[in-house]
Amino acid sequence: MTDLLSVKNVSKSFGDKKVVDDVSFSVPKGKIVGLLGKNGSGKTTILKMINDLLTVDQGEILICGQKVSTKTKALVSFLPERTYLNPTLTVKQTFDFFEDFYSDFDREKAQDLLNDLGLDLNARLAKMSKGMKEKIQLVLVMSRRASLYVLDEPLGGVDPSTRDYIMQTILKNFGEESSILITTHLISDVEKIIDQVVFIDNGKIILNRDAEELREEQNASIDEIFRRTV
Numbered sequence: 527m528t529d530l531l532s533v534k535n536v537s538k539s540f541g542d543k544k545v546v547d548d549v550s551f552s553v554p555k556g557k558i559v560g561l562l563g564k565n566g567s568g569k570t571t572i573l574k575m576i577n578d579l580l581t582v583d584q585g586e587i588l589i590c591g592q593k594v595s596t597k598t599k600a601l602v603s604f605l606p607e608r609t610y611l612n613p614t615l616t617v618k619q620t621f622d623f624f625e626d627f628y629s630d631f632d633r634e635k636a637q638d639l640l641n642d643l644g645l646d647l648n649a650r651l652a653k654m655s656k657g658m659k660e661k662i663q664l665v666l667v668m669s670r671r672a673s674l675y676v677l678d679e680p681l682g683g684v685d686p687s688t689r690d691y692i693m694q695t696i697l698k699n700f701g702e703e704s705s706i707l708i709t710t711h712l713i714s715d716v717e718k719i720i721d722q723v724v725f726i727d728n729g730k731i732i733l734n735r736d737a738e739e740l741r742e743e744q745n746a747s748i749d750e751i752f753r754r755t756v
Contacts, residue, residue: 528555530674530705531576536585538571545571547729558706562713562752563726569709570607573678577604590673603672607679609659613652617645617662624666636669639695657688664692668699675700677708681715689715717748727756
């Protein structure tokens with residue numbers, strides 16, 4: 527099975543603090559992989575290195591066999607933990623911006639997802655709730671025809687119905703030729719969709735397993751196993 531993402535012996539420090547310590551894992555094509563850990567465990571730092579927002583101190587990261595660079599950014603659709611949308615814009619203006627910026631942005635898919643939300647293209651982001659903004663940002667990210675979707679804490683700070691929408695949108699909108707890497711500390715919410723789990727604690731990988739095999743072996747949910755392990 528082809529790996530879309532390969533993280534090999536990667537380390538990253540900020541000053542004297544090593545926040546990612548010799549981390550290795552891979553994301554196969556057509557799979558949803560959960561990078562699971564408590565807040566401050568190093569998850570977001572890893573995602574930023576995958577997206578070329580931070581440089582690797584040691585090791586290497588390959589996306590579709592290429593070292594991370596400005597070129598690989600075109601292969602990755604990234605949902606950061608904090609929203610970057612301009613609140614003064616309407617949804618239509620935001621779609622226009624994405625269409626100009628990303629050649630793989632599928633306007634028709636974005637419109638279909640927007641219709642599911644019952645939102646008007648002329649709605650202004652500044653007048654939306656936090657949950658609705660999260661949904662709009664997810665629509666934008668999942669409407670790109672990317673190879674790898676990287677989602678940083680997409681469920682944080684939103685209500686259960688918004689979480690359900692986010693999960694359904696993720697599942698419906700990636701294909702066999704793409705993969706998803708998702709980080710969260712809300713493990714019970716994502717465990718029904720993830721194929722592989724990578725537990726991280728204090729910057730180190732402490733477990734990397736097929737999710738279904740792990741559940742069967744330990745006769746417990748991923749959430750329960752995580753609580754016992756980390």
